[in-house]
Amino acid sequence: MEVTRQLLTERAGKTGLARIQLTFCWDSQRLRLGAGQKCLPKDWDAKRELLKAKTGAAGTHVDTVNRVLDTYAEAAHAAYHEAQLSGQRLNPAAMKAAILGHYARLGQEQAGLLPIPAPPAPTPPSxxxxxxxxxxxxxxxxxxxxxxxxxxxxxxxxxxxxxxxxxxxxxxxxxxxxxxxxxxxxxxxxxxxxxxxxxxxxxxxxxxxxxxxxxxxxxxxxxxxxxxxxxFEAPDQATGADALTQRELLAIAGVDFYTEHARTLVRQHYERLDAAAADTPRRRGQRRSQVDEYRILERLRSLERARDKFLQCAYLALRISDANKLAPRHLDYAHHVVRIKAGKTQLPCVVPFLDDDVFRPVALIEKYRSLGLDTCLPVGTGLDDYLPTVAQLAGLTRIALTSKVGRKTFVTLKLAQGVPRTTVMQATGHRTESSFNRYVGIDEAELVETYRKTARQVAKKGGNSVSTSTQQEAA
The missing domain is CATH 1.10.150 (DNA polymerase; domain 1)
Incomplete structure (x- = not known):
């Protein structure tokens, strides 16, 4: 138990008197309590945390105040010692009650101090x-x-x-x-x-x-x-993650936000807002209608940037927080990798920085290079408000499109492409298989197709086609 005293000079009243506060610290906990005493800042000894000694009538007042402060310290040590003996770990409320109780008993034993009624016995912590x-x-x-x-x-x-x-x-x-x-x-x-x-x-x-x-x-x-x-058993059952198929990822990447269909969809969005606001009083300066060509165009731009931010997460296995921090300094064009430290785990991630038929991170970042931003892409906020519309334009209905799906899609598709798990884990920054497995999605159609490709390769090595092998087995 440590007891310190402070003079709250910043809260001094019109007379210049400032309150004296006591701070009690124990077991990584803290309690602040008013001593019920005041003094002028010039009379306070900050080193001793007591009033400066005086003579005469003023000295009597000083002795009384200092005795109150010392009694509070003695009461705190007694309360803490008593709690230790009984095996209790007092929270601030219980410690306050214990200190006031000991202070009251000590006050009755000392001359010149008015006894304080003993508070009710604190209830044991629940x-x-x-x-x-x-x-x-x-x-x-x-x-x-x-x-x-x-x-x-x-x-x-x-x-x-x-x-x-x-x-x-x-x-x-x-x-x-x-x-x-x-x-x-x-x-x-x-x-x-x-x-x-x-x-x-x-x-x-x-x-x-x-x-x-x-x-x-x-x-x-x-x-x-x-x-x-x-x-107690705490079960942890691995389940397939929500991840996009290769076809779905390509569909999202191929969405054109400046078609008449996209404009109509956004216009309908604002018309629904108008209908919802029809029965509410219009605030001063509020638009009569949300349907405006400029607002529609701005919404389309925002949708495109939200889509690109999602693709950034999917192409580079990034969490949205790391995607918003990705800057040109993280790009290693010489070795075709992205090097970034994951904000959540502080583990280094090494992600391939190459374009192929499905993943096109280089082209995506080059698209925004001319803006001269500090980050590779504009910082994306409120992404999940825009992605449902992106999914609608891409014809995606199988799963809900959120920012988390991008990182899971990277893991699932890279494994389907035959990239070793350890290599994918270097990109995602996972240290253990158990946490990594939560990011692996299952697409049954692609799984069956992978088995078929493997069967064709085995049959080809044996000199027979798949159909021939099947016919021989049937015979």
Whole structure:
């Protein structure tokens, strides 16, 4: 426990008096508390964090204020020591109550200090309290592999897991507790999750992994947690990723945004906006109609740039965040590769920078070279608002077109082209097979065609055609 005092001079009142604040730090937590005392900045000893000594009546006031500050420090150390002896890990609210309680008892023993009524005994932290404390530590944690803080998406996922466990407790009347994390809890949560929520196996596994990480943290901090949680199974079932076929990728690349069909589609989009706004009051300066030739042309340009940003992700296996950062300095024309460090994992990626019949990254980047941008392509925002229209123009209905599909398409098509998995993993920046497999999509038609090509090659080496071999087997 560390106690420091600060004079809040920036909040001094009209009389020049500034409030004295106490800051308590323990176990990576912090609590700020007003001391209820004030002084002039000239009377504050910043080095000793006390009022400067004086004589006479002023000295009596100084002694009283300093005694209050020292008593708060003594109360904090006593509260922390008491919590350690009882095996408790106090959160800021519980520590505040404990400090005020000890301060009240110490005040009754000292002359010149008015006793403060003892606050009610703090209730032991609950499962939820400890989970929030763990979340706070996770938000300050740095990934030692990347040197970066954990992403907001991951932290939101952990918070979502808590809300699921709370919903389970409310629906089943099963109290959440560290000691209750046993086989019975696991079975009841499993039944609730699949039967009442009707969600999938991988989502269940995600919540169980978050729970096990949290309970592991509790165990490390010597909290009374049931050891049975180590046996909780967190399933992780690989499923085929949403990826485009070669034909679909070529169709998207071949969309012409300046045809009458494209103009009609965009015009209908703005007409729907007009119809939706017909019943709402029009704001001052608001257009009477969204249907305007200039706006239609701007929308078409935006659609084209959104399509090209998607193609950039598909051609170079980039996440949208990395695609927006890709700059000419990352392009190695001499060796025909793109070298960039993945923003999410900080792992180096080496991506082929060559044009073929399907992937045309060089031509795509050359298209925007004349703009003289700092990045290879204009930065794309709100991409998923434009891609559904791009898919409609390309005649794509099999899957929803999003920015994530581009990177998965690169992986799937490169593997179908016969590129070794390790080489594709160098381009995507994946370190493990398990995480890489989540990006591999399955196109049954192309899979069967690959088998047919292999069968023809084998038959050709044996001196027979496929049909001949089949006839011999039938005979």
């Amino acid at each position: 499962f939820t309290d400890y989970y929030h404390q763990w979340l706070g530590e996770q938000s300050r944690r740095t990934n030692l592999r990347t040197g970066q803080r954990l992403s907001k998406t991951y932290l939101d996922s952990l918070a979502n897991s808590l809300s699921v466990f709370q919903a389970f407790a409310a629906a089943t009347q099963h109290e959440l507790s560290l000691a209750g994390m046993n086989k019975t809890f696991y079975q009841q949560f499993q039944e609730y999750f699949f039967e009442q929520r009707g969600q999938g196996l991988n989502t269940f596994g995600k919540h169980i992994r978050a729970l096990k990480n949290f309970l592991g943290w509790c165990e490390e901090n010597d909290l009374a947690v049931s050891p049975k949680f180590h046996k």
